[in-house]
Amino acid sequence: MTRLTHRDVPTVGVGGPVGSGKTALLSELVPRLREAGLDVGVIANDILTQADADALRERFAGVVPPDLVAGVETGACPHTGIREDPSMNIQQIDAFLADHPELDLVLVESGGDNLGATFNPELADYWLFVISVAEGEDIPRKRGPGVVDCDLLVVNKTDLAPHVDVDLDVLREDAEAVREGPVVFTDCKASDGIGAVERHVTEGVLFA
Template sequence: MGYRDVAKIGIGGPVGSGKTALVKHLVPDLVDLGYEVGVIANDIMTQEDADVLRRAFAETVPEDLVRGVETGACPHTGIREDPSMNLAAIDEFTEWNPDLDVVIVESGGDNLAATFNPELADYFVFVISVAEGEDIPRKRGPGVTQADLLVVNKTDLAPYVDADLEVIDRDTREVRGGDPYVFTDCKSGQGIPTVREHIERVLFA
């Protein structure tokens, strides 16, 4: 495998939508399927998410393949405008492990306008939360409309925030225009296998 020749999955979404929880499910699943996985967590000035993931993957992913990138600016800067720090980390991953199959790049918490630079992500997953409001799909942010896969997470919270999942499903179907989306509950793992299947179908066909 050549320099930077590795599949790259970008996972973005607002603060609290469940990006890290999704990554914590996906990585062990991919490892169990035989893939070599690296993980990058972006944040403004902290290694908090990276530390969480290092602990979570202590038995499944070598510590050298879990990296925190501190952007020092708005989270979208490191994934869209100037992805150089993330790309450098991916280069180091491939040097350490030439057999690496995929790198998951998690954005820091951002807004609905967050998207990934095409050089950084071959497949873009955007995560929103039911708890953010029933109308969030109708706001039609670029993350919601342009992601390769939209994940509508925290479906278990719908009864507690007066959100109607049928309404969210209807609006999501309309704004996605036929592109795929999955309803998930990362707490129980519901919907995670479907997310993984979408990723595998595209990246590892």
């Protein structure tokens, strides 16, 4: 029997600063992918904790088998495990496939990091970067590699715009000016924009 490896399953990276809403986005996105008939594994990266993985495992109870939600403790800046040395994440994907060769997709969430976080192409076939409206209107203008180079930029927490004095039209114009790829605005609390994220992910990875 041929042994499957991480290269046998499409992998999507999910990056972004602390508090941008990566975990909230996954909480909305993964059930939709499951409803679409996809078998999904989820990895949450953090420095020295399993907190995000535990939260996602609880959130996905009855939706995703608990052994398909795993935490990777990088022991250093989170981007180390997704960019410089993705071996721990790759090993976890291989472990998923050893028990679940039917997997259709793996989502890898990075720990919170700055605008410079990117995903090693050896790890992620497609990656999205999540920023929050609450971080300010000028985030796209800073042109961090995460914002500019990602396959999909997600601007989250749009519901907060009136409370933090952010003009969403200006934010959109600036985001589209600094990058060539798509931009989706989301409000995870209201599930707004999640369908668009799902379409970009599935079309970008599964049907590319």
